[in-house]
Amino acid sequence: MSPRTAPNSSDASLAVGFQPSLAEDDTAHLHRLYRALVPDGRPFLGFPGHLGQVMGELAPLLGMFDTQGRNPYARGRLGSAVQEYEEEVLRYFAALAGASPQQAHGYVAAAPHDALLHGLVMARRGLPEPSVYVSEQAHYEVVRACELLGMNTVRVMALPDGTMDAEDLRLQIRMRRGSGALVVATCGTPLHGAIDDVAQLRAVASEFGPVRVHVDASAGGLAAAHSSLVPSWSLAHGAYSITLSGHSLLGLPVPAGISLVRREQIPPTAPGIAVPDRLVVGSGGALPTLLLWARLRSLGRAGVAALVGRCQDVAAYAYEQFEAARASPGHFPGSLNITFACPPPGVVDKWHLEVFGDRARITATGPMTRAAVDELAADLAAAGQGVAA
Numbered sequence: 001m002s003p004r005t006a007p008n009s010s011d012a013s014l015a016v017g018f019q020p021s022l023a024e025d026d027t028a029h030l031h032r033l034y035r036a037l038v039p040d041g042r043p044f045l046g047f048p049g050h051l052g053q054v055m056g057e058l059a060p061l062l063g064m065f066d067t068q069g070r071n072p073y074a075r076g077r078l079g080s081a082v083q084e085y086e087e088e089v090l091r092y093f094a095a096l097a098g099a100s101p102q103q104a105h106g107y108v109a110a111a112p113h114d115a116l117l118h119g120l121v122m123a124r125r126g127l128p129e130p131s132v133y134v135s136e137q138a139h140y141e142v143v144r145a146c147e148l149l150g151m152n153t154v155r156v157m158a159l160p161d162g163t164m165d166a167e168d169l170r171l172q173i174r175m176r177r178g179s180g181a182l183v184v185a186t187c188g189t190p191l192h193g194a195i196d197d198v199a200q201l202r203a204v205a206s207e208f209g210p211v212r213v214h215v216d217a218s219a220g221g222l223a224a225a226h227s228s229l230v231p232s233w234s235l236a237h238g239a240y241s242i243t244l245s246g247h248s249l250l251g252l253p254v255p256a257g258i259s260l261v262r263r264e265q266i267p268p269t270a271p272g273i274a275v276p277d278r279l280v281v282g283s284g285g286a287l288p289t290l291l292l293w294a295r296l297r298s299l300g301r302a303g304v305a306a307l308v309g310r311c312q313d314v315a316a317y318a319y320e321q322f323e324a325a326r327a328s329p330g331h332f333p334g335s336l337n338i339t340f341a342c343p344p345p346g347v348v349d350k351w352h353l354e355v356f357g358d359r360a361r362i363t364a365t366g367p368m369t370r371a372a373v374d375e376l377a378a379d380l381a382a383a384g385q386g387v388a389a
Contacts, residue, residue, distance in 0.1 A: 082286040085293045092296055093244050093258045096225040097217075098236020106260040108292065110285030112218040112245045115257030116145050119241040120182070122261045123214040124151070127180035130212075133172060133205070135164040135196065137189040142216055151182070161332060162194030170204045177208040185213055187233040188220020191356050193335025195224055195231045202238040213238060218245040218257065220335065226308040227334040235262065247288070249311070249336075249365050250295045250304075256288030311336050315364035318373045325381035336364040343383045351376055 014029070086108050087101075094104050109115035124130060132151040134142055137158040146153040154176070157168040164185065173181050183205050185196035198213055205211035215233060217224065221244040224233045235242055244258040299307065315331060318338045322329035327340040342348070342360045353360045362368065362376070 082289050086286075086289045089289055089292050089296065090258065090260070092301075093221075093246075094235075094260055096221065097234040097239075097242050097244065097260055099234075099260070099262070102263070104235055104260045104262050106258060108285055108289040109257035109259060110288060111255040112243060112257035113141050113145065115243045115245075115259035116141060116216060116218070117149065118259045119214050119243045119261065120145055120149060120151070120184070122259075123212040123241040124149075124182055127182060127210055127212060128178075130180035130182045130210075131173075131176050132182045132184060133169055134184045135186055135189070137162045137164070137191065137194060138184060138186050139190050139216060139219070142184055142186075146184075158189075158194075162189045162192030164196045164201060166197070166200050166204050169201060170207070173205055173208045180209055181205045181211045183211060183213045185215045185233070185239070186220075187215055187217035187224050187231075188335065188337075190219065191337070191339060191359065191361060192330060193220060193223075193332045193337030195220060195233050195332065195334075197232045198234070198237040198239050199232040212240045215239045215242040218243050219248075222246055222249050222304070223308055223312065223334060223336055226305045227312070229334070231334070235260065246292055246295075248363075249307070250292070250299075251366060252288070252291045252295060254288055254291065256285065256292050311364045311368070314368050314370060314373065317370055318362065318364060318368070318377075321373050321377040322380060325377045326384050327377075327380040330359075338362050338364065340380065343380055347376075347379050347383050350379065 089108055090106055091101050094101055094106075097104070106115075107118070109118065120132075124132075130151075131154050132146050133154050133156050134146065135156050135158050143153060154172050156172055157165045159165050169183065183201050185198050185201055187195045196215075198215060202211060202213045205213070215221075217233060221233070221242070224231055233239075241259070241261045244260065245256060246252070246258070247254065247256045296304065312334060315336050315338055319329050319331040322338065322340045327343070330339040331337070339356075339359045339361045342355055342358050343353075347353070348355060348360065351362075353362065355361075
C-alpha cells in the first residue's frame with residue numbers, strides 16, 4: 001500500500017493522515033477520551049486507578065528508551081547502565097519470596113506474562129515429559145502460556161475458597177504417574193484472591209515422582225509477603241520458580257514482571273552465564289526496572305509494608321460493610337480482593353466494577369478508601385431493596 005493511501009476510518013478525526021497532526025489536537029482527543037471513560041471522576045474500584053499519585057516523581061523516566069538483553073548480574077563495558085538498578089530490584093523481590101541472591105536470581109520483564117513464560121520454561125527443565133497441573137481458578141494467562149509452550153495442561157478443581165484442591169491434584173497426578181509433574185500454584189487468584197498452599201501441593205505431587213512447583217504470584221505476592229500470618233506461597237515454601245509483579249499495587253504507569261528461579265534449576269553453562277541469557281521472550285525491560293526501583297526507593301521497605309497494611313485494612317472493612325448491606329461478600333484472608341453479589345447495571349457502571357458471572361469484584365488499592373466503601377455499600381444496600389442507586 002502506498003504511504004499516500006490509507007484505509008477508511010470509522011472516525012476521520014482519528015485517522016493517521018499523510019501530514020503530521022497538530023499536537024494540541026491530539027492532546028485534546030486524549031483528554032476527551034479520559035473524560036468519557038471517567039465522566040464523574042469516580043475511580044475504578046475493580047482495577048488500580050491511582051497512577052496519578054506517582055506520575056510526578058516517575059515522569060522523567062518516560063522520556064527514555066532502553067532494553068535489557070543481558071544478564072543483570074554481569075559487569076562489563078557492554079553492560080547496560082540499568083543493570084545495577086535491576087539487581088537491586090531483584091534483591092528486594094527475592095527477599096520477599098524468601099530467598100537470597102545466592103539462592104535465586106532472575107530478571108525484570110516488560111510484562112508479567114513474559115516473566116511467566118520464562119518461569120514455566122525454567123521449571124519444566126529436568127522433568128521427563130511433564131504434565132502441567134493448573135487450578136481452574138488460575139489466571140487465564142497461565143493456561144495461555146502453557147498452550148504457547150506446547151505443554152500438556154491438566155485442569156485441577158478448586159475448593160470453595162478458590163484454592164487448588166490437593167486431593168484432586170493427587171488423583172490427576174496418580175493417573176499420569178512417571179512423567180513428572182509441573183504444578184502451577186497461584187498466589188492471588190483473579191476472583192477470590194486465594195493463595196494455594198505451595199508446601200502442601202508439593203508434598204502431594206512428590207508422592208508420584210519428580211515435581212517442580214511454579215508460583216504465579218503476580219497478583220498477590222506483595223500482599224502475601226506482608227501479611228500478619230504469612231501463607232505458604234514462595235520459594236521459602238518449596239517453589240522452584242516464581243512470577244511476581246508490583247505495578248498494580250505500587251501504581252506504576254507501565255506493566256512490570258519479575259521472574260525468579262532457584263539457582264539449582266539452571267543447567268551447567270560457561271561461568272557468568274545466568275538465567276537472563278536464556279530468555280524465551282527476547283530482552284527484559286529497562287523502563288519497568290527503573291520505575292520499580294524509583295517507586296520502591298520512594299517508599300522503602302517500611303513504606304511498602306504500610307501501603308499493603310492500609311490496603312488490607314480497607315479490604316477487611318469493605319467485607320464488613322458489604323455484609324451489613326446484605327451483598328453476600330467473599331474475602332480470602334489477607335487478600336485485597338472483595339467479591340459480592342453482582343448489583344444492577346446502574347451500580348456496575350457507576351463504580352466501574354469488574355464482573356465475573358453473578359459476582360462483582362473490587363480491589364483495595366489506590367483510590368479505595370473507607371469513604372468510597374461506605375458509598376458503594378449504600379448503593380448495594382439500596383439495590384438490594386429495589387431502590388435506584
